[in-house]
Amino acid sequence: MAIYVYMLRCADNSYYVGSATGDDLQPRIDQHNSGAFHGYTFRRRPVTLVWSESFDRITDGIAAERQIKGWSRAKKEALIEQDWLEITRLSRRGSKSKPR
Structure with missing residues (x-):
């Protein structure tokens, strides 16, 4: 079974990263926008898949x-x-273990 990893831009301009199994990601986005999940995105609707x-x-x-x-x-x-x-570039910038 496949899994989608997705990022949403919330109404407050923050980002939410999540995952969903299945063949179609749109029902999951619709659940976020309908308020089906009472977590991070609930008070930050509407959300947009980016x-x-x-x-x-x-x-x-x-x-x-x-x-x-x-x-x-x-x-x-x-x-x-x-x-x-x-x-x-951003991966290297904050890493102390990688040579510059």
């Missing part, structure tokens, strides 16, 4: 979701724009 990717293996999708949740706002915005050079 990025998503499908993974064949659930473990890969969950790992990607956790990784992206830990990213800075700038890095999330680079992902939305698919700016791989900026993602790489």
Whole structure:
């Protein structure tokens, strides 16, 4: 079964990263907008899908979701724009373990 990892832009201009299994992501977005989830997006509606990717293996999708949740706002915005050079630059900038 496939899993989608997705990012929503909320009404307050913050980002929410989540995941959903299945063949179609739109019902999950509709659930967020209807208030079906009483978590982060509930008081930040409406939400808009700004990025998503499908993974064949659930473990890969969950790992990607956790990784992206830990990213800075700038890095999330680079992902939305698919700016791989900026993602790489931002990855190096804050890391003390990588040589410069």
